[in-house]
Amino acid sequence: MLTPWGDIPVSDAHVHFFSDGFFRLLAKQKEGLSKEAIGAQLGWEMPPPDPVDLGARWVAELDRRGVRKAAIMASIPGDEASVEAAAKAYPKRFFGYFMVNPLAPHSLAHVRGALAAGCLRVPCLFPAMHRYWLHEKESVAIIEAAADTGKGVVFIHCGVLSVGVRKRLGLSSPFDLRYSNPVDIHGLALRFPGVSFVIPHFGAGYFREALMVADLCPNVYLDTSSSNSWMRYQEGELTLARVLRKALGVLGPTRLLFGTDSSFFPRGWNESVFQEQIAALQEVGAGAGDAAAILGGNLERILG
Numbered sequence: 001m002l003t004p005w006g007d008i009p010v011s012d013a014h015v016h017f018f019s020d021g022f023f024r025l026l027a028k029q030k031e032g033l034s035k036e037a038i039g040a041q042l043g044w045e046m047p048p049p050d051p052v053d054l055g056a057r058w059v060a061e062l063d064r065r066g067v068r069k070a071a072i073m074a075s076i077p078g079d080e081a082s083v084e085a086a087a088k089a090y091p092k093r094f095f096g097y098f099m100v101n102p103l104a105p106h107s108l109a110h111v112r113g114a115l116a117a118g119c120l121r122v123p124c125l126f127p128a129m130h131r132y133w134l135h136e137k138e139s140v141a142i143i144e145a146a147a148d149t150g151k152g153v154v155f156i157h158c159g160v161l162s163v164g165v166r167k168r169l170g171l172s173s174p175f176d177l178r179y180s181n182p183v184d185i186h187g188l189a190l191r192f193p194g195v196s197f198v199i200p201h202f203g204a205g206y207f208r209e210a211l212m213v214a215d216l217c218p219n220v221y222l223d224t225s226s227s228n229s230w231m232r233y234q235e236g237e238l239t240l241a242r243v244l245r246k247a248l249g250v251l252g253p254t255r256l257l258f259g260t261d262s263s264f265f266p267r268g269w270n271e272s273v274f275q276e277q278i279a280a281l282q283e284v285g286a287g288a289g290d291a292a293a294i295l296g297g298n299l300e301r302i303l304g
Contacts, residue, residue, distance in 0.1 A: 003278060003291065004278065005288035006288060008291060008292045009068045010068060010274075011071075012070040012260050012269070013071050013198070013257035014073070014257075014259025014262075015261075016073050016264075017075065017086065018165075019083075020048065020051065021051070022076050026165070026166075041168070045266050047265075050085075051081070051082035054082075055086030055090050055094065056089075059090055061269050069095065069296070070093065072096065072097065075099055075263075077099050084096060084120050088119045095303050096119050096121050097120070097155060098120050101130040102138035102139040102141070103130060103132055107138070122303075123142050124155040124156075125155065128157070128161045128176055131176050134184040134185065143188055152194065152196070153302055154196070154198070155200065156197060156199060157180070158182040158209075159204025159205040159206045160233075161180065180204075182203050182213050183213060185197055185199070185213050185220065186213050186216060189213065189216075189220050192219075194219075197217070197219060197221065198257065199214075200226075200259065200261075201223065201226050201228060202222050205230035205234075210222060211246065211250045214250060218255075221256070221302070222251065223258075224258050226273065228240060239280070243280075244256075248290075253290035254298055256294045257294070257299050258294050258296065281294065
């Protein structure tokens with residue numbers, strides 16, 4: 001992609017794969033709700049039944065925007081097969097991520113099977129959503145499964161968790177922020193030094209804590225995705241450029257992963273987030289090498 005630093009390969013570390021399966025599982029959570037009703041209420045383009053077709057839609061979108069690869073996430077437990085099908089059909093374009101609830105029956109077996117098959121690479125943990133501590137045996141077992149692959153990556157959502165689609169549909173979101181502190185990752189990152197731990201949204205309000213853990217653990221990464229609206233909770237006037245400058249000062253350029261948090265059509269890939277991050281990187285004086293690492297090189301390195 002043509003950037004202010006020249007032609008740089010861009011890979012997005014955070015894209016939600018809102019499949020037909022995702023919406024049908026979501027619809028089951030409220031009586032009278034259906035996929036068709038969701039589409040009408042949100043004004044979104046509902047995905048085709050076949051996830052491979054949705055994968056093709058995303059490939060065309062990435063091509064249009066000049067994005068080389070994307071990490072696509074199954075955004076509800078039970079929809080892993082959708083991302084797996086798309087990643088299998090387009091292995092050179094997608095990295096497969098999938099949400100896991102460690103407390104659900106047979107979750108460990110599902111994770112081990114998914115990782116062994118190879119198309120799904122990264123289990124995603126949302127402790128506040130599913131209400132568990134990261135040091136509980138069920139969540140540790142998921143991380144052990146990732147470690148057993150030899151080059152494991154685990155995505156752990158920390159901080160503020162607000163799922164916009166759930167709000168707009170009037171779905172209950174009994175999340176509990178007690179479980180969302182990045183500090184809880186510290187002991188796990190030390191215990192599993194071969195696993196790369198990815199904390200999205202700069203810790204989503206726990207920026208200081210995310211920096212502390214990343215400073216102590218060289219296998220902790222931060223992703224830059226979304227609008228980062230959590231900045232309004234911080235004291236003083238915080239900007240994305242100031243966040244990036246601080247993050248670069250602690251982690252350096254090799255442990256930051258560019259992401260947009262894109263999710264639905266017709267919006268598609270969120271170009272505005274990309275442009276905001278490009279402007280912030282320019283403001284902090286990032287060079288071409290650092291920009292190339294953050295905008296895609298780091299993601300492709302840790303996932304191989």
